[in-house]
Amino acid sequence: MQVDADLHIHSRYSKAVSKAMTIPNLAENARFKGLGLVGTGDILNPKWEGELLKYTKEVAEGTYERKGIRFILTAEVEDNRRVHHVLIFPNIDAVREMREKLRPYSADIDSEGRPHVNLRASEIADLASDLGVLIGPAHAFTPWTSLYKEYDSLKDAYDGAKIQFLELGLSADSEMADRIKAHHRLTYLSNSDAHSPMPHRLGREFNRFEIQEATFEEIRRAILKRGGRRIVLNAGLDPRLGKYHLTACSRCYTKYSPEEARAFKWKCPKCGGRIKKGVHDRIMELADTDERPKDRPPYLKLAPLAEIIAMVIGKGVETKSVRVIWERFLREFGSEIKVLVDVPVEALAEVHEEVAKAIWAYRNEKLIVIPGGGGKYGEIRLPEEIRNVKIEELENIEVEVQVEEYRPKQRSLMSFLKPK
Template sequence: MKVDADLHIHSRYSKAVSKLMTFPLLAENAKLKGLGIVGTGDILNPQWEKELLRSAQKVDGGSYEIKGVRFLLTAEVEDNRRVHHLLIFPSIDAVREMREKLKPYSKDIETEGRPHVNLSAAEIADLANELDVLIGPAHSFTPWTALYKEYNSLKEAYGDAKVHFLELGLSADSEMADRIKAHHKLTYLSNSDAHSPMPHRLGREFNRFEIEDATFDEVKKAILKRGGRKIVLNAGLDPRLGKYHLTACSKCYTKYRLEDAKRLNWRCEVCGGVIKKGVHDRILELADTNERPEDRPPYLHLAPLAEIIAMVLNKGVETKAVKSVWERLLREFGSEISVLVDVPIRSIAKLVGDDIAKAIWAFRNEKLIVIPGGGGKYGEIKLPEEIKKAKLEDLESLEIKNSEEVYHKPKQRSILDFVGG
């Protein structure tokens, strides 16, 4: 059986997370999205654990069911260098044992959803391996709290400790990550890191598992590529839509070419803010191969359906108008992926009108204008004017410009810049 899974989310016990993050609402929205498995996120927090056990029916040691959706026990922890790691637990007993082992090194493990732990990446991985907990770097390339913000290799971070997977994050895809040869032996996970249960967040990135049942043991076999179980598809945002794809100011989001950022000593000349190196540039710094492993599953680039609808309606993505159209499409066609990829465009037009149908056609045919994200701001999609004005039946014949200049052009320097005055 094939099951779509999003294994990295957060609870309302983490900072900057929606209060709507409850297990019943997560299960309800996961079904609308088409997810069969969702990670609990934040399961090391004892209050979140209690909420799970009140809401869910236990299936086996490591999986629980709510409204037909399976939940696996997952958490994210921050190490002593502010690098984040994703944990997938085999049982609630392993969660509790890990919590006890981490308590002496953490001041907030019983209050925070994503606890800070005063241990190194290697020490956390050693503990995980002792307890049969799967571990890998979370959102590996982002410039604030990720592996490659702090280290130049997996070996430098984890030493000889075993790492089971690498999470790509919203600003990278499989092809980008495969530019680093040490990754070729690892399974990639593409997860949402959702802070909200809304449809443009939950499941915006997911993994399609080929497994026999939606349990920890089966997912473990797939991640470790054992017994014929495997991941057959990674799906996620076009990396350009991620918050940290390009090098940009973290205050005003002005985008810079890497050489300009270095020359400016990582200070924005527009507002004075800190310029953060983008995932695209960081991967190019580390790249050591153009080869790709033969068993790497395909990566499907997505744009959330709710964002496409919001773009057409010129409404906020969480407004009632957008949600109404989104729900209507899913009731008729079954899942968001079906609408984005499979359903005939004319069937979509018949249900919700030509404008939204044309936007979905543009997404499928890579005709949307993408303004890349950077510095902590998500990228944006725009519908070209040619498509807005065209008739549905005439779309195939259009020639469309689908790129825009996004980089700041630094001001011309004079001799005074070099002599101080």
């Protein structure tokens, strides 16, 4: 069977997370979204563990269920150099044991969702190994709290300790991550890192597993590529829409080339803010191969349906009017993926013609993408030519998409320094 799973989210006990991040809300929104399995996130927090046990039933080792949605035990920890790691636990005893082992090194393990632990990456990975916990770097390339903001290789960070996967993060896809040869043996995870159960957050990235049943043990085998179990699809945000895709100022979001950023000593000449290196530019620095591993599953680039609807009707993505249209599509066709990828445009048009046109544009790569950077998500825009044409005529029109430069335009350094 195939199961869509999002293995990295945060609970309401983590900083800056919606109060609506509860187990019942997660289960309900996962069903809407078409996910069969969700990582609990934050399971090292004892209160979140309590909520999980209260609202779900254990159906297999390390596997819980509420209203048809399965949960497995996951968490994210921050190490002594502020690098984040994703953990996937085999059972609740391993969670509790890990919590006890980490407590002497962590001041906030009982209060935070994502605890800070004063141990090296390799020490955390060794502990994980001892307890049968799967581990890998979270959002591996982002500029604040990832492995590659701190180290130049997996080996530098983990120092020979075993890891089983690498999480791509929203600003990278498989093709980008494969530019580094050392990744080729690893399974990639594409997870949402959602801080809210809203449909444009939960499951905005997910992994399609080919497994016998939605349990921890089957997920483990798939991540280790054993017994025919595997990930058959990584689906995720178009990496250009990620908020750290290009190099940009973290205060005013002006984009810079890496050369410009270096010349300005990573301080924005416009506002004095810090310039953060984009994931695209970080990967280009480290790239050492053009080859791809043969067993890498395809990566499906998504734009969240709720954001497409918001763009079309000109309302905020979290408004009621967007939610109403989103639910109509989901009720009619079952899952967001089907709406985005499979259902014929004519059928979509019976629910909402304008949105159907935008989905056609998304499928045919005719949406204008303005890349993200510096902490600001990228944006999608619908070309006017498409807005103005009837649905039957879509196939015939010539759309001259003004694709925003993938790379920021090279400007001379002087153009920044000259007074306007």
